[in-house]
Amino acid sequence: MTDTVQVERHDDIVIVSIHRTEKRNALRQEDWIAVGDAIEALGDDADLRCIILRGAGEEAFCAGADITNFEAERSNRRKVKAYERATDRAFLAVRNSRLPVIAMIHGFCIGGGFELALAADLRLSGESGRFGVPAKNIGLFLGYHLVQYLVDAGGRAVAAEILLEGRIIAADEAVSKNLLTRVVPDADLEEEVMKAARRIADGAPLSHRFHRAALARLADPRPLSRVELEAQFDYADSEDYMSGYNAFKVREKPKFQGR
Amino acid sequence: MTDTVQVERHDDIVIVSIHRTEKRNALRQEDWIAVGDAIEALGDDADLRCIILRGAGEEAFCAGADITNFEAERSNRRKVKAYERATDRAFLAVRNSRLPVIAMIHGFCIGGGFELALAADLRLSGESGRFGVPAKNIGLFLGYHLVQYLVDAGGRAVAAEILLEGRIIAADEAVSKNLLTRVVPDADLEEEVMKAARRIADGAPLSHRFHRAALARLADPRPLSRVELEAQFDYADSEDYMSGYNAFKVREKPKFQGR
Amino acid sequence: MTDTVQVERHDDIVIVSIHRTEKRNALRQEDWIAVGDAIEALGDDADLRCIILRGAGEEAFCAGADITNFEAERSNRRKVKAYERATDRAFLAVRNSRLPVIAMIHGFCIGGGFELALAADLRLSGESGRFGVPAKNIGLFLGYHLVQYLVDAGGRAVAAEILLEGRIIAADEAVSKNLLTRVVPDADLEEEVMKAARRIADGAPLSHRFHRAALARLADPRPLSRVELEAQFDYADSEDYMSGYNAFKVREKPKFQGR
Numbered sequence: 002m003t004d005t006v007q008v009e010r011h012d013d014i015v016i017v018s019i020h021r022t023e024k025r026n027a028l029r030q031e032d033w034i035a036v037g038d039a040i041e042a043l044g045d046d047a048d049l050r051c052i053i054l055r056g057a058g059e060e061a062f063c064a065g066a067d068i069t070n071f072e073a074e075r076s077n078r079r080k081v082k083a084y085e086r087a088t089d090r091a092f093l094a095v096r097n098s099r100l101p102v103i104a105m106i107h108g109f110c111i112g113g114g115f116e117l118a119l120a121a122d123l124r125l126s127g128e129s130g131r132f133g134v135p136a137k138n139i140g141l142f143l144g145y146h147l148v149q150y151l152v153d154a155g156g157r158a159v160a161a162e163i164l165l166e167g168r169i170i171a172a173d174e175a176v177s178k179n180l181l182t183r184v185v186p187d188a189d190l191e192e193e194v195m196k197a198a199r200r201i202a203d204g205a206p207l208s209h210r211f212h213r214a215a216l217a218r219l220a221d222p223r224p225l226s227r228v229e230l231e232a233q234f235d236y237a238d239s240e241d242y243m244s245g246y247n248a249f250k251v252r253e254k255p256k257f258q259g260r
Numbered sequence: 261m262t263d264t265v266q267v268e269r270h271d272d273i274v275i276v277s278i279h280r281t282e283k284r285n286a287l288r289q290e291d292w293i294a295v296g297d298a299i300e301a302l303g304d305d306a307d308l309r310c311i312i313l314r315g316a317g318e319e320a321f322c323a324g325a326d327i328t329n330f331e332a333e334r335s336n337r338r339k340v341k342a343y344e345r346a347t348d349r350a351f352l353a354v355r356n357s358r359l360p361v362i363a364m365i366h367g368f369c370i371g372g373g374f375e376l377a378l379a380a381d382l383r384l385s386g387e388s389g390r391f392g393v394p395a396k397n398i399g400l401f402l403g404y405h406l407v408q409y410l411v412d413a414g415g416r417a418v419a420a421e422i423l424l425e426g427r428i429i430a431a432d433e434a435v436s437k438n439l440l441t442r443v444v445p446d447a448d449l450e451e452e453v454m455k456a457a458r459r460i461a462d463g464a465p466l467s468h469r470f471h472r473a474a475l476a477r478l479a480d481p482r483p484l485s486r487v488e489l490e491a492q493f494d495y496a497d498s499e500d501y502m503s504g505y506n507a508f509k510v511r512e513k514p515k516f517q518g519r
Numbered sequence: 520m521t522d523t524v525q526v527e528r529h530d531d532i533v534i535v536s537i538h539r540t541e542k543r544n545a546l547r548q549e550d551w552i553a554v555g556d557a558i559e560a561l562g563d564d565a566d567l568r569c570i571i572l573r574g575a576g577e578e579a580f581c582a583g584a585d586i587t588n589f590e591a592e593r594s595n596r597r598k599v600k601a602y603e604r605a606t607d608r609a610f611l612a613v614r615n616s617r618l619p620v621i622a623m624i625h626g627f628c629i630g631g632g633f634e635l636a637l638a639a640d641l642r643l644s645g646e647s648g649r650f651g652v653p654a655k656n657i658g659l660f661l662g663y664h665l666v667q668y669l670v671d672a673g674g675r676a677v678a679a680e681i682l683l684e685g686r687i688i689a690a691d692e693a694v695s696k697n698l699l700t701r702v703v704p705d706a707d708l709e710e711e712v713m714k715a716a717r718r719i720a721d722g723a724p725l726s727h728r729f730h731r732a733a734l735a736r737l738a739d740p741r742p743l744s745r746v747e748l749e750a751q752f753d754y755a756d757s758e759d760y761m762s763g764y765n766a767f768k769v770r771e772k773p774k775f776q777g778r
């Protein structure tokens with residue numbers, strides 16, 4: 002099939018890299034499927050605590066869809082629907098992963114590549130990061146949920162700007178619009194991302210799961226059920242809560258088990 | 261009636277100017293009606309692709325309601341309701357225009373003037389821009405949808421600050437709160453706005469229409485219908501999508517038709 | 520009981536201070552109850568127009584829960600539920616107060632202390648402000664509404680970062696993420712907060728009440744009823760609206776009565 006996606010483990014942190022450097026890591030349909038496959042599989046691994054998603058090399062995170070495959074993959078409605086099933090699966094694998102996901106961004110992060118980063122929980126970028134959604138230049142529509150990803154990070158007005166102007170903006174401007182978590186010099190990016198991943202991986206998995214589920218649930222304004230409200234206290238019955246407190250008392254770092 | 265509103269065409273871009281420079285472009289009831297009329301009429305013009313809304317001169321975008329007409333227009337509940345019908349129609353004409361709208365801001369952008377700018381898709385300001393909603397100083401209420409415009413740009417906490425403190429803030433602070441798209445030196449504002457308008461006007465009209473409708477639709481959290489979900493792929497049947505791709509292949513600029 | 524909470528009136532502005540400086544103003548269950556009691560009682564005082572909430576001293580606003588009381592107060596589900604009833608009542612007393620609330624922040628503003636600040640309408644911080652929610656370090660869950668407070672200020676992506684990384688961030692970073700209203704040098708904080716409180720206290724109480732209620736109501740996407748839409752014009756019948764206009768005409772400062 003494709004060897005576009007490579008997976009590298011560092012203890013309880015895993016780095017997923019997109020390798021199509023000759024195309025600025027732009028993806029074909031089969032590559033989107035491979036990304037979805039990889040992220041889904043890792044979510045089932047009980048030994049992992051955090052996923053880092055990056056582009057290989059330092060020129061691009063992902064330049065979006067590889068347009069050279071356009072005739073084969075996207076030249077009519079039927080093909081477009083099949084293509085977007087593949088891209089959506091990748092976006093949703095990231096968004097709904099059992100594990101927190103950090104996007105680590107060098108250079109181009111455009112179109113579907115930007116959306117992939119927006120699907121992640123955190124977006125750390127080097128100063129080389131370049132962001133934009135040029136859909137309007139080719140007459141494409143972004144699906145509703147991809148528009149929502151922009152709103153979730155930057156708010157409605159920023160989403161309107163990104164979609165209507167279609168400008169490519171630098172990392173500094175993107176972070177000022179809340180589209181990124183933070184920006185560091187490219188030379189420091191890898192270390193900064195590993196630190197963030199370590200903070201996440203050292204946290205209680207049940208806390209991360211509850212907080213990420215709460216953020217998703219709060220997008221639905223219907224009142225919380227009694228069962229949901231009661232579940233807010235489930236941590237009190239967990240082993241990790243007790244060991245977290247005991248470690249705190251003796252100023253040690255707790256080792257959480259996720260139960 | 262009123263010659264407050266002037267319209268100037270530049271090919272497929274149109275500039276709508278508010279001319280009451282002797283009043284910092286503050287508006288009477290008849291002027292609000294004229295603004296609504298002008299924006300509505302332009303939205304029906306098939307040759308246009310983008311509206312720029314500005315105040316005449318460089319002292320003010322619009323200082324809001326002309327309070328000197330208070331006795332005649334706003335001194336009791338009946339008058340207030342008629343007055344707000346006129347202002348709301350102007351806000352909604354901008355918000356719901358068939359065309360993207362850019363607010364081009366020099367100087368005072370206060371009260372109803374600020375809301376008019378917030379109703380637009382983009383807000384580009386010179387460094388002279390001054391923003392605020394002093395409703396609390398006179399005992400006014402902003403209607404729900406105007407409160408929502410503030411939330412749409414800056415989020416709930418920023419909206420609370422603007423309404424409760426009623427401070428007049430400079431462009432730099434406003435952009436840091438995401439209330440503006442960007443700020444440039446006053447001398448560069450016109451050129452920067454024309455560039456943004458050109459980017460929008462050169463984009464596929466169907467893309468703009470879908471993305472703007474999606475942003476409005478996503479404010480309603482009810483699940484998308486199958487018809488709505490299917491419409492996400494309508495671009496695949498458009499002539500513009502094909503010409504957009506063909507132009508991309510040969511590295512030319514597409515000429516979109518809006519179909 | 521507890522003398523943790525002290526109240527100091529300055530005309531129509533009241534300063535509520537949390538006094539546990541030996542614990543960086545971290546709170547026990549009884550202290551949370553005292554905070555809720557104090558804020559609730561002040562909300563019923565017709566002579567007041569604005570509440571300032573601060574930590575005593577300049578080392579901390581509030582470092583959150585006093586963990587040394589953990590065994591007695593939070594070591595099982597039953598205790599946790601009783602404890603969170605006390606904390607929630609404090610958060611909701613601030614959020615739902617009849618009066619606007621300003622959080623005035625020096626130093627540590629962590630966990631429940633940060634949430635208390637987020638429950639307020641405005642957050643003014645000195646440069647010494649330090650912010651974070653380290654719940655994941657001990658295996659706690661933040662309740663849904665506390666997650667929502669983060670979203671209300673910074674948006675969903677910022678909330679995810681704060682909860683997942685659990686980093687302690689400085690005031691400058693917090694304001695860039697819209698988690699704070701503004702940051703000033705510590706030496707200027709008291710004066711800046713008093714100015715903001717004065718602006719609020721001088722505003723029409725009915726305007727503040729409507730705008731704050733509207734911000735809460737707009738979190739519910741159901742359509743506004745005709746009664747709610749009509750209430751947008753209630754100001755037109757108020758004495759304060761007339762006196763606000765009359766004061767404006769003669770360039771004097773109105774004295775609002777709240778009716």
